[in-house]
Amino acid sequence: MQSKNQTGKFLTFEGIDGAGKSTHIAYVAEYLQEKLQKRGIKVICSREPGGTPLGETLRALLLQHKMHLETEALLMFAVRREHLAQLIQPALERGDWVISDRFTDATFAYQGGGRKLPLDKLNALEQWVHPDLQPDLTLLFDVPLEVARARLDATRDLDKFEQEKADFFAATRQEYLRRAAEFPQRFRIIDSTQSIADIRLQLDKLMDELLDSAQSAA
Numbered sequence: 001m002q003s004k005n006q007t008g009k010f011l012t013f014e015g016i017d018g019a020g021k022s023t024h025i026a027y028v029a030e031y032l033q034e035k036l037q038k039r040g041i042k043v044i045c046s047r048e049p050g051g052t053p054l055g056e057t058l059r060a061l062l063l064q065h066k067m068h069l070e071t072e073a074l075l076m077f078a079v080r081r082e083h084l085a086q087l088i089q090p091a092l093e094r095g096d097w098v099i100s101d102r103f104t105d106a107t108f109a110y111q112g113g114g115r116k117l118p119l120d121k122l123n124a125l126e127q128w129v130h131p132d133l134q135p136d137l138t139l140l141f142d143v144p145l146e147v148a149r150a151r152l153d154a155t156r157d158l159d160k161f162e163q164e165k166a167d168f169f170a171a172t173r174q175e176y177l178r179r180a181a182e183f184p185q186r187f188r189i190i191d192s193t194q195s196i197a198d199i200r201l202q203l204d205k206l207m208d209e210l211l212d213s214a215q216s217a218a
């Protein structure tokens with residue numbers, strides 16, 4: 001069994017709405033949990049905005065109500081502060097692994113790219129809320145806008161963000177890709193136009209690499 005003094009791993013899933021990230025989270029969590037169980041490590045799935053009772057209450061407001069752009073960005077970071085304090089940091093300190101469906105890259109992409117909030121304001125909030133924590137691995141599910149839109153239209157009623165126009169999502173996607181290029185050591189881009197089965201094969205490989213690096217660091 002692995003020493004519990006070890007810090008767990010933090011994985012984040014990102015992409016524009018309809019890219020397919022949520023489809024793969026349960027699969028990755030199960031894959032990792034099966035391998036980590038024998039080392040006494042739990043895999044915890046969460047999401048943003050959300051992840052705590054307060055965060056889920058704020059999520060409902062954020063996804064439905066129109067508000068000032070800065071209010072929206074501040075609330076995203078307020079949700080994140082609570083998520084870090086209540087769930088993410090305690091889990092990582094126990095040595096457990098956390099998978100979050102979106103994290104700070106989403107604020108840069110949506111509020112920074114999509115809504116054009118200056119990035120220096122977001123950098124300042126990031127420095128305030130989590131100066132010393134970055135995901136160990138960020139999977140960016142990338143698809144052309146039309147593919148994402150067709151997937152969303154086929155499945156559900158659209159929330160406030162999902163109702164945005166193509167130019168909003170083009171700018172959001174561009175900011176995601178810009179951040180992936182800026183932080184190549186933690187980002188992996190998944191071509192989400194592939195079949196679900198092919199994406200799973202790619203995810204298996206990525207998770208095996210991560211498990212190997214965690215094991216050799218232990």
Ligand SMILES: Nc1ncnc2c1ncn2[C@@H]1O[C@H](COP(=O)(O)OP(=O)(O)OP(=O)(O)O)[C@@H](O)[C@H]1O
Pocket residue numbers: 015016017018019020021022023024141151152155192193194195196199
């Ligand atoms: N590779 C794929 N090929 C075909 N359909 C897919 C693929 N990935 C996901 N889908 C379908 O697209 C729809 C949207 O997927 P999903 O909910 O995972 O997207 P998402 O990126 O999590 O979106 P959101 O952020 O808005 O929740 C679902 O109906 C899902 O079954």
Ligand SMILES: Cc1cn([C@H]2C[C@H](O)[C@@H](COP(=O)(O)O)O2)c(=O)[nH]c1=O
Pocket residue numbers: 017047048049063076101102103104106107108110111161162
């Ligand atoms: C964390 C975060 C999220 N958003 C947006 C992105 C999505 O449209 C919704 C979350 O819904 P999901 O389908 O569960 O991914 O919120 C954002 O604009 N900024 C953020 O920081």
